[in-house]
Amino acid sequence: MLKNRQDFAKAFDIYAVVLGVLSIGYYLTCGIVAGFSVNVLFIWLIGGLMLTVYGVAAMILRRNGVAVRIFRIATACLVGAVQLVFLVVGGFVVSKIGSKAPEDVDALIVLGAKVNGTEPSYALEERIVSAADYLLENPGTICVATGGHGSGEISEAECIARGLERRGIDRSRVIIEDKSTDTAQNIGYALSLLSEKYDDVKTIAVVTNNFHVCRAMLVTEKLSKAVGEFSIYGEAADYDSILFWHYFIRECFGVVCEKIRGTA
Numbered sequence: 272m273l274k275n276r277q278d279f280a281k282a283f284d285i286y287a288v289v290l291g292v293l294s295i296g297y298y299l300t301c302g303i304v305a306g307f308s309v310n311v312l313f314i315w316l317i318g319g320l321m322l323t324v325y326g327v328a329a330m331i332l333r334r335n336g337v338a339v340r341i342f343r344i345a346t347a348c349l350v351g352a353v354q355l356v357f358l359v360v361g362g363f364v365v366s367k368i369g370s371k372a373p374e375d376v377d378a379l380i381v382l383g384a385k386v387n388g389t390e391p392s393y394a395l396e397e398r399i400v401s402a403a404d405y406l407l408e409n410p411g412t413i414c415v416a417t418g419g420h421g422s423g424e425i426s427e428a429e430c431i432a433r434g435l436e437r438r439g440i441d442r443s444r445v446i447i448e449d450k451s452t453d454t455a456q457n458i459g460y461a462l463s464l465l466s467e468k469y470d471d472v473k474t475i476a477v478v479t480n481n482f483h484v485c486r487a488m489l490v491t492e493k494l495s496k497a498v499g500e501f502s503i504y505g506e507a508a509d510y511d512s513i514l515f516w517h518y519f520i521r522e523c524f525g526v527v528c529e530k531i532r533g534t535a
Contacts, residue, residue, distance in 0.1 A: 294319030383418015383427030
């Protein structure tokens with residue numbers, strides 16, 4: 272029995288170090304490729320350092336006869352809880368990654384993302400492309416472009432509208448919502464505009480990147496109940512980048528946070 276406990280302890284310490292080193296490696300790779308200013312990218316560095324330091328320290332202390340059982344149990348519980356969240360919530364996120372809306376929905380809501388001056392970021396460009404393709408194929412569908420702006424840049428909504436116009440979408444089909452600062456506001460303000468301007472909008476597709484569709488749909492379904500009866504769909508835009516896994520993990524936490532806030 273004791274031998275089994277010792278084997279488990281050794282295995283868990285090694286697992287912690289390996290997981291930590293992989294996390295640090297992913298942080299460095301993403302930082303070099305996409306820049307270290309990527310939103311909350313630092314969690315990979317902090318988590319990786321914590322796991323690596325714990326694993327190495329536990330192995331050294333064990334060799335010197337110092338008991339670290341309580342710390343190992345606490346760490347194992349924390350790691351297990353985080354992994355359980357990823358397994359459960361991650362399953363829901365994955366289930367919406369390939370979402371496509373049916374033809375001829377009444378309206379699209381295109382969620383904003385980072386703008387670099389006047390140009391869309393990679394994530395926003397993919398959303399614009401996906402929305403434009405849908406609008407070209409479904410000329411009866413209108414669109415709400417969402418998102419406010421930061422210092423020294425045009426609003427995300429304006430960037431979306433310009434991108435759609437460059438791809439052949441008449442500006443008259445695009446409603447601008449440029450006051451929002453996060454996903455819930457993007458969707459909430461867009462729903463309010465649609466309910467104020469149109470009585471016949473009953474089907475809505477939310478356009479966002481594949482990793483974000485699950486949370487976006489949950490928020491839309493929740494917030495739409497306050498303004499009317501809608502059928503909600505997701506329209507997933509591609510996101511082929513090394514940062515996919517970073518944003519996927521962030522979305523798992525995001526879904527949990529939206530549930531706690533009551534916006535999903």
